[in-house]
Amino acid sequence: MILSDDIMKKKITLKQIARELDVSISTVSKSLRNSLEIGEETRLKVQAFAKFYHYKPNNIALSLKNRKTKTIGIIIPEIVHHFFSTVINGVEQIANENGYSVIICLSDDSFDKEVLNMEMLANGSIDGFIMSLSKETQQKKDFHHIIEVINQGMPVVMFDRVTDDIQCDKVIIDDELAAYEAVKSLIDKGRKKIALVTTVDYVSVGKLRTDGYTKALLNNGLTFDDNLIIKIENVDSCEIKISKLLEDKAIDAVFAVNELFAVTIIKIANKMGLKIPEDLAVIAFTDGIISKYSTPTITTVTQNGIEMGNVAAKILIERLESEEEELEENQEEIYKTVVIETHLIERESTN
Amino acid sequence: MILSDDIMKKKITLKQIARELDVSISTVSKSLRNSLEIGEETRLKVQAFAKFYHYKPNNIALSLKNRKTKTIGIIIPEIVHHFFSTVINGVEQIANENGYSVIICLSDDSFDKEVLNMEMLANGSIDGFIMSLSKETQQKKDFHHIIEVINQGMPVVMFDRVTDDIQCDKVIIDDELAAYEAVKSLIDKGRKKIALVTTVDYVSVGKLRTDGYTKALLNNGLTFDDNLIIKIENVDSCEIKISKLLEDKAIDAVFAVNELFAVTIIKIANKMGLKIPEDLAVIAFTDGIISKYSTPTITTVTQNGIEMGNVAAKILIERLESEEEELEENQEEIYKTVVIETHLIERESTN
DNA sequence: CTGAAAGCGCTTACAG
DNA sequence: CTGAAAGCGCTTACAG
Numbered sequence: 001m002i003l004s005d006d007i008m009k010k011k012i013t014l015k016q017i018a019r020e021l022d023v024s025i026s027t028v029s030k031s032l033r034n035s036l037e038i039g040e041e042t043r044l045k046v047q048a049f050a051k052f053y054h055y056k057p058n059n060i061a062l063s064l065k066n067r068k069t070k071t072i073g074i075i076i077p078e079i080v081h082h083f084f085s086t087v088i089n090g091v092e093q094i095a096n097e098n099g100y101s102v103i104i105c106l107s108d109d110s111f112d113k114e115v116l117n118m119e120m121l122a123n124g125s126i127d128g129f130i131m132s133l134s135k136e137t138q139q140k141k142d143f144h145h146i147i148e149v150i151n152q153g154m155p156v157v158m159f160d161r162v163t164d165d166i167q168c169d170k171v172i173i174d175d176e177l178a179a180y181e182a183v184k185s186l187i188d189k190g191r192k193k194i195a196l197v198t199t200v201d202y203v204s205v206g207k208l209r210t211d212g213y214t215k216a217l218l219n220n221g222l223t224f225d226d227n228l229i230i231k232i233e234n235v236d237s238c239e240i241k242i243s244k245l246l247e248d249k250a251i252d253a254v255f256a257v258n259e260l261f262a263v264t265i266i267k268i269a270n271k272m273g274l275k276i277p278e279d280l281a282v283i284a285f286t287d288g289i290i291s292k293y294s295t296p297t298i299t300t301v302t303q304n305g306i307e308m309g310n311v312a313a314k315i316l317i318e319r320l321e322s323e324e325e326e327l328e329e330n331q332e333e334i335y336k337t338v339v340i341e342t343h344l345i346e347r348e349s350t351n
Numbered sequence: 352m353i354l355s356d357d358i359m360k361k362k363i364t365l366k367q368i369a370r371e372l373d374v375s376i377s378t379v380s381k382s383l384r385n386s387l388e389i390g391e392e393t394r395l396k397v398q399a400f401a402k403f404y405h406y407k408p409n410n411i412a413l414s415l416k417n418r419k420t421k422t423i424g425i426i427i428p429e430i431v432h433h434f435f436s437t438v439i440n441g442v443e444q445i446a447n448e449n450g451y452s453v454i455i456c457l458s459d460d461s462f463d464k465e466v467l468n469m470e471m472l473a474n475g476s477i478d479g480f481i482m483s484l485s486k487e488t489q490q491k492k493d494f495h496h497i498i499e500v501i502n503q504g505m506p507v508v509m510f511d512r513v514t515d516d517i518q519c520d521k522v523i524i525d526d527e528l529a530a531y532e533a534v535k536s537l538i539d540k541g542r543k544k545i546a547l548v549t550t551v552d553y554v555s556v557g558k559l560r561t562d563g564y565t566k567a568l569l570n571n572g573l574t575f576d577d578n579l580i581i582k583i584e585n586v587d588s589c590e591i592k593i594s595k596l597l598e599d600k601a602i603d604a605v606f607a608v609n610e611l612f613a614v615t616i617i618k619i620a621n622k623m624g625l626k627i628p629e630d631l632a633v634i635a636f637t638d639g640i641i642s643k644y645s646t647p648t649i650t651t652v653t654q655n656g657i658e659m660g661n662v663a664a665k666i667l668i669e670r671l672e673s674e675e676e677e678l679e680e681n682q683e684e685i686y687k688t689v690v691i692e693t694h695l696i697e698r699e700s701t702n
Numbered sequence: 703c704t705g706a707a708a709g710c711g712c713t714t715a716c717a718g
Numbered sequence: 719c720t721g722a723a724a725g726c727g728c729t730t731a732c733a734g
Contacts, residue, residue, distance in 0.1 A: 010503060010504055011474075011475075011503050013726095013727060013728085014727065014728065014729095015727075015728095023704075023705085024704065024705045024706075025705085025706095025727090025728085025729095026704075026705055026706075026707095026729080026730080027703090027704055027705070029728070029729060029730085030704090030729090030730085033729085035730095037703070037704085038703070038704075039703050039704085042703080042704085054499070056470065056473075056474045057474065057727080057728070058474055058475040058726090058727050058728070059471075059474045059475040059476045060411055060414045060415045060420065060475040060476065060726085060727075060728095061415055061475070061710090061726075061727035061728040061729090062727085062728065062729085063411045063710090064411045064412055064415050064709095064710045064711065064712090064726090064727080064728075065709080065710050065727080065728050065729055065730095066710080066728090066729085067710065067711095069411065071454070071476075079430070079436045079439055079440060079443075080433065080436040080437055080440060081436075082431065082640075085430045085431040085432075085436055086431055088430055088455075089430060089431060089457070092430075092456075092457050096464075101454060101456065101471060101472070101476065102454070102455065102456070103422070103452060103453070103454040103455070104439075104453065104454070104455045105443075105452065105453070106440070106443050113447075119407065120410075120452060121452070122407075123362075123407045123408065123409060123410045124362075124409040124410040124411040124412070124711085125410045125411065125422075125452065148405070152361060152362050153361055153362075260644075263644045264644075266646075267644075267646065270646065289433075289640065289641060290640060290641065290644050293611075293614045293615075293618075293641050293645060294644060294645065294646065295617075295618065295621065295645065295646040364710095364711060364712085365711065365712065365713095366711075366712095374720075374721085375720065375721045375722075376711090376712085376713095376721085376722095377713080377714080377720075377721055377722075377723095378719090378720060378721070380712070380713060380714085381713090381714085381720090384713085386714095388719070388720085389719070389720075390719050390720085393719080393720085408711080408712070409710090409711050409712070411710085411711075411712095412710075412711035412712040412713090412726090413711085413712065413713085414726090415710090415711080415712080415725095415726045415727065415728090416711080416712050416713055416714095416725080416726050417712090417713085417726080418726065418727095475727085
C-alpha cells in the first residue's frame with residue numbers, strides 16, 4: 001500500500017484512484033457503485049482502495065451531472081425568532097431523513113436582501129425553496145423574484161407569511177380562526193372590554209388576526225371599538241401607547257398578536273398596579289419561549305413551527321421527487337394549501 | 352427577438368445563447384465577462400441577449416470549475432437557542448458582505464448527526480466550517496471527523512464549545528473570567544452564601560464557569576462548599592433539586608450558567624416566598640431574550656453572539672482567500688484564538 | 703469484463 | 719477577433 005502523507009491529506013478523486021490502480025475512471029466509478037458489469041476481483045480491489053483513502057464522491061460534481069443538488073433553500077425574515085427557528089428545525093428533520101441538506105438565508109425583513117438571496121440560490125445551488133415573506137416584500141407587494149423562480153420550474157413552498165398573489169404550495173395556520181377562538185375564550189370567561197394590540201397593517205397575518213378579533217366581538221354581542229385597537233411598529237417604543245390604552249379604557253382583557261407585545265403589556269400593567277389575570281387577562285399569539293417563562297406565564301395560541309416545517313419540507317420534497325417522472329407537458333400544476341391546526345395553551349395570564 | 356414561452360421559462364445556459372446567436376460558447380462566455388478579446392459588436396449583442404433572458408451563470412458549474420463553492424458550512428447543536436441564532440446572524444452578515452452563502456446543519460447535540468453532517472458538507476459542498484461542538488462529542492472526546500476535515504485542507508473555525516484537542520482557529524469568551532466577575536459582583540454587593548447552578552461536567556464551558564465561580568469565592572474570603580453546587584441534566588425535571596437547595600442552605604445569591612436555569616430558579620424562589628433580589632440575588636450566564644423579559648429582569652453576562660459570528664466568519668474567509676496565494680509547502684499553520692469581551696448587564700435580579 | 707466518449711455548465715490557455 | 723480543446727469530478731450509454 002502506498003501511504004505517503006500527501007495522499008492521506010487531500011481528498012482523493014476517481015481519477016487518482018484510477019491512475020493508482022491502473023484502470024479506467026469508468027471502471028472505478030462502476031466498481032464503487034457496485035455495478036455487476038465489473039469483475040468481482042477488480043470491484044473488490046477498487047472498493048478496498050477507496051475505503052482506505054476515505055473516498056467520497058464530490059457533491060458538486062454529482063449535482064452538476066444529475067442536475068439536482070439535493071439541497072433545499074430556506075429564506076426567512078429573521079432567525080432570532082423562536083417561531084422561525086422552530087420551523088427550520090422541522091424542515092431539517094424531514095430534509096435529513098430524505099438525504100437533503102438545508103441552506104438558509106435571512107432577508108432581515110428587507111426586500112432587497114430577499115431578492116438577492118433568492119437569485120443567489122436560484123442559480124443552481126438548490127432544488128427548491130421554502131420561504132416566508134419579508135415585511136418589506138409584503139408591503140411593496142412586489143413578487144417578481146418569486147414568480148421568476150417559479151417560472152423557471154423551481155418549486156416554492158411558502159409558509160406563514162404568504163400571499164394570494166402567488167400560485168404555489170403553502171403551509172399556514174388559520175390566523176383568523178385562531179384569533180377568533182382566542183378572543184372567544186376571553187369572552188367565555190366573562191371579559192367584556194377586550195383590547196387588541198397588533199402590528200402595522202401590511203403584515204398579512206396581523207390583518208387576519210385583527211379580522212378574527214373583530215368577528216369574535218361582533219358574533220358574541222360585544223361592541224367593536226376602534227379605540228381599543230393599537231398598532232405597534234416597534235416594541236421598544238410602545239410603552240406610552242400601551243399605558244394610555246390601559247389607563248383610559250378600563251379594559252379587562254388584551255389579545256396581543258405576538259408574545260413580545262404580551263409580555264410588554266404585562267410588565268406595564270404590573271407597574272400600574274393591575275393584577276393579572278384578575279384585573280387584566282392576557283392572551284398572545286405565537287407560543288414561544290417568553291410565554292413559557294414569563295411571570296405570570298402567558299396563555300398563547302400555538303403555531304407549531306415544527307409541524308409547519310415538517311409539512312413544508314414534505315410537500316417540497318414530494319414535488320421534487322415526482323417532477324422526475326412527470327412529463328413536461330403536464331402543465332396543470334395543482335398547488336395545495338395546508339392549514340396546520342392551532343390550539344390554545346392555557347397558562348396563568350388568563351383564568 | 353425570439354420570445355417563445357418555452358425560452359422564457361427554463362433557465363438559459365451559455366450553450367443555448369451560443370446556438371441562438373450562432374457563435375461559440377467561448378465567445379459567449381468571454382462576452383459576458385466583458386473580455387476585451389471579443390469585438391464590441393458581438394460583445395454587446397451577447398450581453399443584450401443574455402440580459403433579456405435573465406442569464407445567470409450556474410453556481411454549481413462555477414464551483415466545480417473553480418474548485419471552491421463560496422459557501423460556508425455552520426454546524427451547531429441547536430438552532431432554537433437564542434445564542435446560536437445570534438451567532439448565525441453574525442456569520443451571515445460577514446458572509447453576505449463577502450459574497451458567501453451559508454449552509455446550516457444542526458447536530459441536535461448528537462455525535463452521530465454531527466459526524467454525518469460534517470461528512471456531507473465536506474464532500475465539496477462548502478469551502479470551510481464554523482462550528483460549535485455537540486454535547487455528545489464533548490462527552491466522547493472523539494474528534495476524528497473534525498481532524499479528518501482539517502487534514503484534507505478544509506479550514507475549521509470553532510466557537511464557544513471548543514476543545515483543546517484540536518488545532519484550529521477558535522472564537523471564545525473567557526468563560527472562567529466572566530464567571531469570576533459575575534460572582535465577584537455578587538460578593539461586592541455583600542452576598543455571603545452564593546450557590547452555583549450548572550450543567551453536567553462534560554460541557555466544556557460549564558466546567559470553566561465552575562472554575563471561575565470557585566476562584567471568585569476563594570479569592571474573596573468566602574468558603575467553598577460543594578453542597579452549594581448543583582448540576583442539572585434536564586431543565587424540565589430540576590424543580591426538586593433547586594427547591595432543596597434554596598430551602599436548606601439560607602443562600603442569598605445564585606449564579607446560574609444559563610438563563611433558563613436562572614428563570615427557573617426565580618420562579619421556584621417566588622413560590623417559596625423568597626423576594627428577589629432582596630432575599631436572593633440571581634445572575635445568569637448567556638444574555639438572551641428570557642432575561643430581558645422575565646419578571647424581575649435578570650442580570651446576565653453577555654455572550655455577544657453577533658460579534659462571535661462576525662469574528663468567526665472573518666477569520667474563516669480570510670483563511671479561505673489567503674489560501675489561494677499560499678504555497679502548498681507552507682505547512683506551519685498559525686492558528687489563532689480570539690477571545691470576545693463579555694460584560695455584565697445589570698438588571699433587576701441583583702441590586 | 704473494461705474503457706473511451708460524451709455530457710452536466712462553465713472558464714481559459716492556446717490556435718488560427 | 720473567434721473558436722476548438724481541455725478540464726473541474728462525476729456517470730452512463732455504447733463499443734469492443
